[in-house]
Amino acid sequence: MPKFAANISLLFAELPYLDRFQAAAEAGFEAVEILFPYEIAARDTRRALVANGLELVLINAPPPNYTGGQPGFAAVPGEEARFQRDITRVMRYVEQLRPGIVHIMAGYEQGAQAQETFVRNLQWAADHAPKQQFTIEPLNPVAQPDYFLNDYDLAAEVLDQVARPNVGLQYDTYHAEVIHGDALDVWERFHSRAVHVQIGAAPDRSEPGRGTMDFPALFQAFDDAGYSGWVSAEYKPSKPRTVDTLGWRPSD
Ligand SMILES: O=C(O)[C@H](O)C(=O)CO
Ligand SMILES: [Mg+2]
Secondary structure: EEEEEEEEEOOOOOOOOOHHHHHHOOOOEEEEEEOOOHOHHHHHHHHHHOOOOOOOEEEEEOOOOOOOOOOEOOOOOOOOOHHHHHHHHHHHHHHHOOOOEEEEOOOOOOOOHHHHHHHHHHHHHHHHOOOOOEEEEEOOOOOOOOEEOOOOOHHHHHHHHHOOEEEEEEEEEEHHHHHHHHHHHHHHHHHHHHEEEEEOOOOOOOOOOOOOOOHHHHHHEEEEOOOOOEEEEEOOOOOOOOOOOOOOOOOO
């Protein structure tokens, strides 16, 4: 049975940021994801993690001043110096927060030059922090129009070109289902590259149990593939209180 984490950038969002850690722990989670921890002092986030006995699974690596601009820019030609500064700053957060994974985001760019830029930037990050696990994640064009990495076949091609052991695939059921129409098939085709898993329903990105996917079958597929990493709930709760949307957990 998978071990589940909570993405507290989407779950428990009905609560102030620092209250979400206790809420996640009280709901039975032992680990959390934080998409953009850059707007609060790392020591405050660290204190909340420690106080609630929580492991930090993942953070994103967008611009440090992420305020709704582009979701990252690792595939944007001409921004390489800024990318290197951004990763250097992200790694200072990593030193304090120790996330298992840093998800590097590509930004809104298309074409061969964008792909070459993305590959070079990923190689730079992987070599700059060889002990850090990095991921790339295809995002569907409904949620993120014009995002460079919008397809799992492209992600596989990029990972082959990057050829670094600490850069892997971030698989998300919501995006896989919306992009390819069959999240389970995407898992079967690409799970050998997956170093992190996120779950959300499609098409509305709410909690598992709604929408088009068979989550018990997906959880079994994760086990059958020998996946031992975290499975992180990254969805928009359909009810005002997140705790009322957790019935998808097999132990519940
Ligand atoms: O949206 C997603 O599924 C990604 O995991 C993400 O973090 C984008 O910010
Ligand atoms: Mg995701």
